[in-house]
Amino acid sequence: MRIAVISDMHGNATAFETVVRDLHEQSPDIIVCLGDIVMRGPQPVECLEMVKALNPFTVVRGNYDDKFLKPAWTPKSYKQEIQLRALEYDCDRLSLENQKWLTQLPAEFSCEYEGVPTELYHASPKSLYEITYPWASLDELDQLHKYDQTKLVLFGHIHHAFVRQCRGRLIVNCGSIGMSFDGDNRASYAIVDIAKRDIAIQLRRVEYDIDLAIQIARNQRMPDLDSFEYALRTARYPYDAAKELPVT
Numbered sequence: 001m002r003i004a005v006i007s008d009m010h011g012n013a014t015a016f017e018t019v020v021r022d023l024h025e026q027s028p029d030i031i032v033c034l035g036d037i038v039m040r041g042p043q044p045v046e047c048l049e050m051v052k053a054l055n056p057f058t059v060v061r062g063n064y065d066d067k068f069l070k071p072a073w074t075p076k077s078y079k080q081e082i083q084l085r086a087l088e089y090d091c092d093r094l095s096l097e098n099q100k101w102l103t104q105l106p107a108e109f110s111c112e113y114e115g116v117p118t119e120l121y122h123a124s125p126k127s128l129y130e131i132t133y134p135w136a137s138l139d140e141l142d143q144l145h146k147y148d149q150t151k152l153v154l155f156g157h158i159h160h161a162f163v164r165q166c167r168g169r170l171i172v173n174c175g176s177i178g179m180s181f182d183g184d185n186r187a188s189y190a191i192v193d194i195a196k197r198d199i200a201i202q203l204r205r206v207e208y209d210i211d212l213a214i215q216i217a218r219n220q221r222m223p224d225l226d227s228f229e230y231a232l233r234t235a236r237y238p239y240d241a242a243k244e245l246p247v248t
């Protein structure tokens, strides 16, 4: 069985379209999506429609998908100011039906793929926000599952692809399609092959037209274009570099 694992498009439809072409060449049996489909990129509607068109086996909710249809809030840091502007931009574009669709996605999913018990999260079993870095300790990695029998954990959120083994489990982060933070500015996703309980992982990187993605954002008058461009070109986390204000 071949599973394509996609995550964190963040409204970057240019990157996502390129990944979808690559993904079809891989002929996966199923596709799973780990959230953060929208926000921070210029084309949330296109990304959402593309996810639906892929007819994924499951989609779990990311922390950015979770921001819609919530009471108004006041930003307390530069990062939150950017998030609020991104939310307003997306709310102007996404229908209420689509906003509801995003917020009603499940926070987690578990099932057995060819005899391999698997858990899927955006970030962790505990929250949509928790950060587990590629260099996490074994004890930290061990927090990424709920069930003792689980052999495979798939998660996104950190925009940094990696594969680690931890106490009999394979932990896979598929990276981000729309906005990598791992120093490699290509789009990232994963192909998981399972056969007779053996698991093989490909962390795939796909080059896409970054200039076009930035041009689309400029044409759309997307807020915080400088931070978007910085993230796309450098594949680095953009908030800290932009302003020295508290980051939460």
Ligand SMILES: [Fe+2]
Residues within 6 Å of the ligand: 008, 010, 036, 062, 064, 157, 158, 159
């Ligand atoms: Fe994300």
